[in-house]
Amino acid sequence: xxxxxxxxxxxxxxxxxxKALNVYDEHAELIADSLVCANLRCVDSHGVSRGLDxxxxxxxxxxxxxxxxxxxxxDSASVLIDGDRGIGIPVAYEVTRRVxxxxxxxGVGVGAAKNLWxxxxxxxxxxxxxxxxxxxxxxxxxxxxxxIPGVKSAIVGTNPIAVGIPxxxxxxxxxxxxxxxxxxxxxxxxxxxxxxxxxxxxxKEGKPTTDPKxxxxxxxxxxxxxxxxxxxxxxxxxxxxxIGAPYSLVISxxxxxxxxxxxxxxxxxxxxxxxxxxxxxxxxxxxxxxxLPKDPGVEILMPGEPEARCYKERxxxxxxxxxxxxxxxxxxxxxxxxxx
Amino acid sequence: xxxxxxxxxxxxxxxxxxKALNVYDEHAELIADSLVCANLRCVDSHGVSRGLDxxxxxxxxxxxxxxxxxxxxxDSASVLIDGDRGIGIPVAYEVTRRVxxxxxxxGVGVGAAKNLWxxxxxxxxxxxxxxxxxxxxxxxxxxxxxxIPGVKSAIVGTNPIAVGIPxxxxxxxxxxxxxxxxxxxxxxxxxxxxxxxxxxxxxKEGKPTTDPKxxxxxxxxxxxxxxxxxxxxxxxxxxxxxIGAPYSLVISxxxxxxxxxxxxxxxxxxxxxxxxxxxxxxxxxxxxxxxLPKDPGVEILMPGEPEARCYKERxxxxxxxxxxxxxxxxxxxxxxxxxx
Numbered sequence: 001x002x003x004x005x006x007x008x009x010x011x012x013x014x015x016x017x018x019k020a021l022n023v024y025d026e027h028a029e030l031i032a033d034s035l036v037c038a039n040l041r042c043v044d045s046h047g048v049s050r051g052l053d054x055x056x057x058x059x060x061x062x063x064x065x066x067x068x069x070x071x072x073x074x075d076s077a078s079v080l081i082d083g084d085r086g087i088g089i090p091v092a093y094e095v096t097r098r099v100x101x102x103x104x105x106x107g108v109g110v111g112a113a114k115n116l117w118x119x120x121x122x123x124x125x126x127x128x129x130x131x132x133x134x135x136x137x138x139x140x141x142x143x144x145x146x147x148i149p150g151v152k153s154a155i156v157g158t159n160p161i162a163v164g165i166p167x168x169x170x171x172x173x174x175x176x177x178x179x180x181x182x183x184x185x186x187x188x189x190x191x192x193x194x195x196x197x198x199x200x201x202x203x204k205e206g207k208p209t210t211d212p213k214x215x216x217x218x219x220x221x222x223x224x225x226x227x228x229x230x231x232x233x234x235x236x237x238x239x240x241x242x243i244g245a246p247y248s249l250v251i252s253x254x255x256x257x258x259x260x261x262x263x264x265x266x267x268x269x270x271x272x273x274x275x276x277x278x279x280x281x282x283x284x285x286x287x288x289x290x291x292l293p294k295d296p297g298v299e300i301l302m303p304g305e306p307e308a309r310c311y312k313e314r315x316x317x318x319x320x321x322x323x324x325x326x327x328x329x330x331x332x333x334x335x336x337x338x339x340x
Numbered sequence: 341x342x343x344x345x346x347x348x349x350x351x352x353x354x355x356x357x358x359k360a361l362n363v364y365d366e367h368a369e370l371i372a373d374s375l376v377c378a379n380l381r382c383v384d385s386h387g388v389s390r391g392l393d394x395x396x397x398x399x400x401x402x403x404x405x406x407x408x409x410x411x412x413x414x415d416s417a418s419v420l421i422d423g424d425r426g427i428g429i430p431v432a433y434e435v436t437r438r439v440x441x442x443x444x445x446x447g448v449g450v451g452a453a454k455n456l457w458x459x460x461x462x463x464x465x466x467x468x469x470x471x472x473x474x475x476x477x478x479x480x481x482x483x484x485x486x487x488i489p490g491v492k493s494a495i496v497g498t499n500p501i502a503v504g505i506p507x508x509x510x511x512x513x514x515x516x517x518x519x520x521x522x523x524x525x526x527x528x529x530x531x532x533x534x535x536x537x538x539x540x541x542x543x544k545e546g547k548p549t550t551d552p553k554x555x556x557x558x559x560x561x562x563x564x565x566x567x568x569x570x571x572x573x574x575x576x577x578x579x580x581x582x583i584g585a586p587y588s589l590v591i592s593x594x595x596x597x598x599x600x601x602x603x604x605x606x607x608x609x610x611x612x613x614x615x616x617x618x619x620x621x622x623x624x625x626x627x628x629x630x631x632l633p634k635d636p637g638v639e640i641l642m643p644g645e646p647e648a649r650c651y652k653e654r655x656x657x658x659x660x661x662x663x664x665x666x667x668x669x670x671x672x673x674x675x676x677x678x679x680x
Contacts, residue, residue, distance in 0.1 A: 073611070073612065075446075075447055075611065076446065077417055077446050077447045077448045077611070078447045078448060078611035078612070080611070080612045106415075106416065106417050106446075107415055107417045107418045107450065108417045108418060108448055108450050108605075110447065110448050110607060110611060112611075112612055135578065135582060148640070149638075150634050150635040150637075150638030151632055151633070151634040151635075151638060151640060152632075152633040152634060152635075153632040153633050153634075155629060155632060155640065161571075163574045165574065165577055165578075165582075172573070172574070172577070174570045174571065174573075174574050176567045176570060176571075180564070206634065206635065206638075223563075223564035223565075223567050223568075224520070224563035224564035224567070224568055227516045227563050227564070227568075228563075228564055228567075230514045230516060230643040231501075231514065231516075233512070233514075233629075233642065233643060234503045234505065234512070234514050234643060237505055237512070237622070237625065238475065238505075240625075241618060241621045241622050241625055242475060242505075242607075242609055242612060242618065243612040243613070244612055244613040244617070244618075247625055249628060249629070250628075265448075267450060267582075269582055271413070271415065271417070271418035271420070271450060271452075272413065272418070272420045272452055272582065272583040272584055273583070273584040277584070278581060278582065278584075281581045282577070282581050285577065285580075285581055285587055288589060288590075289495060289573075289589070292491055292492075292493040292495060293491070293492040293493055294490050294491040294492060294493075294546065295490040295491075295492075295546065297490075298489075298490030298491060298546075300488070300491060300495065302573065303570040303573060303574060
């Protein structure tokens with residue numbers, strides 16, 4: 001069963017909940033915006049359900065609701081920010097805001113954040129960058145969950161990569177974790193008593209498994225075998241050792257979605273050519289690819305296009321939330337004295 | 341049958357061949373170095389056999405042997421270079437040299453090149469960057485060869501991604517194309533009359549195939565399905581529209597390995613922390629991952645570690661070359677009046 005909620009009402013409710021949990025207004029606004037944006041884009045794993053983890057993290061004292069987000073190092077092209085154990089969204093947003101400024105001035109800006117909780121969907125930040133007419137690349141590392149056959153331990157996190165590229169209309173938005181399948185899909189299969197496909201997971205002994213319950217005690221497999229594993233290692237290093245944050249294996253904290261570090265860069269097409277020519281060519285690129293010969297019913301979708309379609313649909317029809325998720329949000333709201 | 345050649349002699353021979361083909365000494369030196377480096381690392385697809393393509397490209401007038409490699413745009417953080425239809429190796433090297441300088445001064449440097457032939461193995465450039473104590477990320481786009489089921493045309497190239505990260509000993513070097521399998525493996529299966537695994541290729545009608553001959557007329561599949569496809573699209577755009585070079589579908593030229601564009605960035609750990617701490621933590625990272633519990637005989641290899649091992653072995657034992665490849669090089673050398 002699902003409850004359909006209007007995006008505006010959902011955002012307003014989330015804002016009130018975080019505010020009631022002592023989160024700064026400005027931060028609560030960003031957190032609510034990021035979560036609702038994820039739900040609107042059909043990325044429900046990073047929407048309200050992620051918000052419930054944040055709420056729990058604040059309540060158990062794991063997350064600092066009023067972090068002093070401060071710059072540790074800054075130079076003309078780079079910035080490093082300490083998130084003071086706060087929810088990662090306002091922290092990552094602050095880094096993003098600064099790399100946008102740097103890229104507008106210098107062509108490129110690189111920023112990082114450490115000592116922060118989960119940043120939500122990376123797409124949110126590269127969309128902000130693309131909306132400014134810049135190319136954005138964002139990386140984050142997470143608690144180790146991926147392994148390779150024969151290894152009896154997780155090695156690296158699902159460490160996502162996101163890229164945002166502006167066009168004259170919808171930006172191209174790639175946002176992908178480096179496991180074959182999302183952890184949430186295995187949880188779902190376990191709940192339904194279904195098998196999972198080969199290539200998704202290993203059991204805790206490092207042996208391939210199609211049993212979701214074994215998989216939940218075990219590890220995820222990297223997308224594309226050693227290629228995805230290599231990318232996950234590289235993202236782990238760039239978000240940890242490179243910036244002075246914890247790597248996937250040593251990320252601490254009780255929550256399931258703590259973050260090691262966050263790295264983002266913004267790059268201006270003006271480094272290489274005029275923005276107008278760039279945008280004109282982008283539109284030509286997308287339309288050329290889309291018009292290639294194909295079977296009836298087949299469509300060539302750009303990265304982020306399914307999510308952009310979902311966004312439009314849910315913006316008008318509302319966001320369907322699992323009764324369980326909605327129920328939890330309502331319960332928490334009432335406990336905090338908020339009328340739903 | 342194979343001929344085992346000493347790396348020094350092979351490099352010297354390749355240098356003489358390119359010099360005899362009217363290539364500048366300095367360029368011939370870099371080209372020979374890059375090709376031998378690829379063979380030493382067991383990346384034979386980008387070694388002498390790629391060199392034979394270059395030689396042919398010069399002979400048929402496709403490649404400019406004496407390119408005027410010139411800066412089109414330069415700013416404190418960025419540079420764009422025109423390769424004047426030359427072999428990509430000296431062109432990409434020039435970009436790399438400049439982004440290293442920029443990253444040392446500013447923390448980050450972004451460079452691009454267009455109007456160039458193939459750059460060889462991307463690993464070569466990110467190794468140069470890592471050897472300077474910097475992190476390197478390199479991308480290139482190539483002629484379209486990847487498609488997705490139901491599409492009757494190639495869409496994007498195998499568009500490789502490379503990352504180099506310094507450590508106190510061997511740098512971590514990721515260099516991966518975005519197809520499931522290398523084109524060369526399909527050629528080999530066709531020659532041997534063997535089937536290829538599912539998930540490697542489509543026939544020219546966009547239908548999955550395990551017949552290597554059909555695959556050669558058809559298209560490669562992206563690694564990890566839509567994730568690899570999304571990465572290949574993004575790399576294509578960053579190496580083409582972003583910098584003003586041709587995208588995979590419109591790359592012209594007769595050679596099989598023409599390049600669209602090349603994008604590289606160098607980033608200094610000093611943006612975020614002291615280099616000494618970074619290197620110390622890198623070593624700790626590698627040893628921690630390597631000592632995780634695993635089955636006997638299983639090893640956790642860092643990206644680039646198999647290639648680094650091959651390098652050491654071939655440096656002492658010599659480089660084994662297919663008789664066919666060696667024979668072609670000898671024949672060309674003799675035609676050019678070079679004693680082998």
